[in-house]
Amino acid sequence: MNGIHDMGGMQCMGPIIREENEPQFHEEWEGRVFGMFFTNFAEGHFNVDMFRHAIERMGPAEYLETSYYEHWLHVYETVLVERGILTQAEIDAKIESLRQAGES
Amino acid sequence: MAHDHAHNAPPSETAMRVKALETLLTEKGLLDPAAIDTLVETYETKIGPRNGAKVVARAWTDPDYKQRLLEDGSAAIAELGFSGVQGEDMIVVENTDDVHNMVTCTLCSCYPWPTLGLPPIWFKSAPYRARSVIDPRGVLEEFGVALSDDIEVRVWDSSAELRYLVLPQRPAGTEGLSEDELAALVTRDSMIGTALVEAPAS
Incomplete structure (x- = not known):
């Protein structure tokens, strides 16, 4: 893609x-x-192709502005929602x- | 995307987001936080380039092993016990007097976790991914590796399925060293191909 x-x-x-x-x-x-x-x-809830597909659908600006593990977070959340897990x-x-618990 | 992150928010916003996912998945019984602790600790303390260095030192001292390593990297690395996620399929490329190898991942940051651990930031960065394939000699110079023009530079672009490990050249003057002593000389960057292995200071 x-x-x-x-x-x-x-x-x-x-x-x-460096x-x-x-x-x-x-x-x-x-x-x-x-x-x-x-x-x-590792438990097989999703695979590397799903990971790649989710990352490659990120918008260019978002992709460039965010860090490596933010990419992971984006992918993780995307996959969890698309798979109907959350x-x-x-x-x-x-x-x-x-947030409310933190403020109180 | 269906969701909208606040990407320029302070880190605590991201941390909160991560905490929310972990809490929800734990509540649903899909995640065990203690298992995550163990995994994080394992990658922080146990899995790293010392593993790859052992592979290199073995190849330097055992010609039969070296041959197996170059013929079937995955199997030979597995002999030393360094297999697993993101290291299932490995190719080992050998530096010689005529050829210098260097590894990148232009599409992402694919990297052989079981032998090298998690990738450093520069390997994951846009500048390295972009330049490694268009100006490898320039990148190598920046990393302090000056190669003469008659040495061929081969750049290997990793993929989600296939990872590379560079077998660096054994430095001169190390004939008397043990396998462990040799392994101690091998750096992470030398196995990515952005450094050479230096002989120990005499």
Whole structure:
């Protein structure tokens, strides 16, 4: 599928920035997304083709603006909703309740 | 997309989103948070480029193993126990006096997890993915690898199904070293092909 993800040969992407002694996960949530996805993947809830398809449907601006594990999160959420495992309303309601719990 | 993320929101927004998914899936009995803890810890502490370094050191010291490794990377790596998700199908490419190999993934960040761990940020970055295939020598120079013009550079573009590991050249002057000592010289980047293995400082 054509798309922004097909980056080979693109120009003017800027310098390659390297980080010394990089941690495996820069934020705790990155590890959680990785772990959740990996577990569901290993259990056969979805496969690598579904992962690729979901990532390749991301809009170009969104794809470029977000980090690697944000891509994973996007894919994970997309697949969970499309597979009928969770509904978007359920996710939004849970976020709202977590937010309220955090504020109180 | 049916949903709309707030992408420029502070990290706590993303963290909240992740927490919501984890909570919901746990409530439905589809996820065990303790299993996630274990998995994260495993990738933070146990699975990483030291595994790949053992494969390289074995190939340097055991010609029969090296031959098996180059003929069937997946099977030879499995002999040392480094198989699993994102390393099911492996091809090992050998650096020689005439050929230098370098690995990229232009489409995503496909990477051999069981032998190298999770990919570094630069490997996943747009600049590396874009430039590695159009200007590999320039990228290598930036990484401090200066190759003479008569060395052929081969760039291998990974896919979701197939991953590559570079077998770097064994540095001169390491004849007396043990397999473990050799493994200690092998860096992550040398197995991606963006570095050479240096001889130990004498």
